[in-house]
Amino acid sequence: MLLPEEKERTQRFRLALRMGLPILILFLIVSLSFFSIEQEVIPTYYFVIVLSVFAVMIYYIFYLIYQGQEERITDPITHTFSREYLNSYFKKQISRGSYSIILVSVRNLTDINIKYGVKKGDKVLYEVGQWIGDFLKEKEIERFPIGHYKGSDFLIGLPGEKELYQNMLDLMCLKFQNRTIDEIEISLVSAITDTSYSKDIDQITTHLFDIAEEKMVNIQNVEEEEEIDPTALESSVIKAVDQQSFSLMFQIVEEKGVASMLEASVKLINDEGKIIHQNKFMPVINRLGLRRTFDEMILEKVVKISENVSHNFILAFSLSPASVRNNIFLERALTLLSNNESARGRIMFVLSENDYYDHPKRYNERLQAYRRLGIFIALDNFGAFKSSISFLKDLKIDVLRFDISYGKHIDEPEYQSIVKGLNVIAQGLGLRSWIRMIEDAKKERVVKSLGIDFVQGNFLGKIAALEEIEKLK
Numbered sequence: 001m002l003l004p005e006e007k008e009r010t011q012r013f014r015l016a017l018r019m020g021l022p023i024l025i026l027f028l029i030v031s032l033s034f035f036s037i038e039q040e041v042i043p044t045y046y047f048v049i050v051l052s053v054f055a056v057m058i059y060y061i062f063y064l065i066y067q068g069q070e071e072r073i074t075d076p077i078t079h080t081f082s083r084e085y086l087n088s089y090f091k092k093q094i095s096r097g098s099y100s101i102i103l104v105s106v107r108n109l110t111d112i113n114i115k116y117g118v119k120k121g122d123k124v125l126y127e128v129g130q131w132i133g134d135f136l137k138e139k140e141i142e143r144f145p146i147g148h149y150k151g152s153d154f155l156i157g158l159p160g161e162k163e164l165y166q167n168m169l170d171l172m173c174l175k176f177q178n179r180t181i182d183e184i185e186i187s188l189v190s191a192i193t194d195t196s197y198s199k200d201i202d203q204i205t206t207h208l209f210d211i212a213e214e215k216m217v218n219i220q221n222v223e224e225e226e227e228i229d230p231t232a233l234e235s236s237v238i239k240a241v242d243q244q245s246f247s248l249m250f251q252i253v254e255e256k257g258v259a260s261m262l263e264a265s266v267k268l269i270n271d272e273g274k275i276i277h278q279n280k281f282m283p284v285i286n287r288l289g290l291r292r293t294f295d296e297m298i299l300e301k302v303v304k305i306s307e308n309v310s311h312n313f314i315l316a317f318s319l320s321p322a323s324v325r326n327n328i329f330l331e332r333a334l335t336l337l338s339n340n341e342s343a344r345g346r347i348m349f350v351l352s353e354n355d356y357y358d359h360p361k362r363y364n365e366r367l368q369a370y371r372r373l374g375i376f377i378a379l380d381n382f383g384a385f386k387s388s389i390s391f392l393k394d395l396k397i398d399v400l401r402f403d404i405s406y407g408k409h410i411d412e413p414e415y416q417s418i419v420k421g422l423n424v425i426a427q428g429l430g431l432r433s434w435i436r437m438i439e440d441a442k443k444e445r446v447v448k449s450l451g452i453d454f455v456q457g458n459f460l461g462k463i464a465a466l467e468e469i470e471k472l473k
Contacts, residue, residue, distance in 0.1 A: 081147030252461035344374030407437030
């Protein structure tokens with residue numbers, strides 16, 4: 001038993017004693033009054049009875065306190081349902097027919113806690129919960145379940161299909177963008193799904209968090225895509241990884257107008273020969289703990305391709321920083337490259353870090369081990385996350401790839417100024433720069449004028465099979 005559990009048990013027993021003593025004193029007064037009238041001598045068995053009643057009473061009160069805590073149905077911070085109660089409630093509703101579940105997250109809660117304190121963060125959560133309730137009541141939706149699921153996340157359940165509530169949900173988030181709580185700006189992200197996706201509450205909630213996560217990183221709106229049964233998807237992903245059933249497509253990356261690098265794009269293939277796109281399979285792979293296995297599979301394929309690809313292309317592909325830091329993955333990379341000398345200097349790892357890693361020295365030592373194997377290291381999404389700036393002082397790498405937003409808006413003066421500054425940072429550190437999403441001649445001219453080293457986009461070459469690219473070159 002952990003110390004907090006021991007302390008909690010002791011505290012509850014003391015509370016039971018404090019509650020039981022007044023009752024015992026009252027019982028003694030009444031019984032002694034009775035004996036003083038009826039009998040001159042109090043029998044011995046009376047004290048045995050008193051002690052027995054007291055013991056039973058304390059046990060019963062102790063039990064009630066414990067049971068009361070275990071059966072609590074509301075969250076003390078938000079005054080909405082607790083996760084345990086909400087899950088049981090949703091399971092009952094799902095079993096009765098079509099049901100929709102909405103996720104609403106305060107996406108900047110971590111920043112609020114850091115800047116304004118945890119108490120302010122708790123107040124924000126309470127106010128957001130109350131505001132959601134008031135909004136739905138305005139829409140004449142009464143007696144709906146809302147609960148604090150975890151951290152910054154609320155779940156709301158409503159009967160019927162999600163199409164009934166999608167517009168209302170969009171309006172709710174839109175109206176909230178103009179609100180502040182104690183002059184604190186609040187940013188919400190939402191997602192909705194229903195029982196047509198799954199009747200398993202765990203799969204539904206996982207899907208909701210996947211949708212919200214993709215919205216927050218501006219990938220795409222999964223709700224507009226054809227939804228796949230989560231159980232079938234999970235099974236297909238596991239089988240595809242186990243059987244190494246996937247395809248690699250490539251896009252040209254130019255350096256000073258010459259194709260010098262190819263970036264790999266991975267898609268899994270199911271038993272029916274259909275493609276599973278990355279935004280579908282990657283959350284499943286991460287959730288099931290298959291990311292290192294997946295990354296090893298791609299690395300092995302890229303090493304084999306590097307033996308035969310012409311034009312001395314560098315083959316770049318994205319992989320998890322956690323895999324790169326893993327000893328087993330390093331050993332696998334060492335084995336593959338030791339047996340394939342032609343692959344040295346032909347492979348680039350593209351790493352993306354949303355948060356700062358707490359052990360940069362250890363991280364850097366691992367990266368240098370890969371660089372000694374002839375692998376180039378690129379830091380992705382530079383300029384989007386504050387962690388990428390912090391890593392520059394700790395990690396020795398080769399390439400900085402700017403966040404995708406800069407390529408999309410490079411024809412705008414403000415973005416040009418930022419990219420120019422980022423490129424100065426890269427050059428000052430002896431690193432090469434890389435920009436994506438160059439989709440027309442105007443953007444290409446701008447990028448060239450800024451002196452970016454690597455340029456990528458559909459204007460320069462669309463994603464295609466390796467054989468097609470080699471024919472063009």
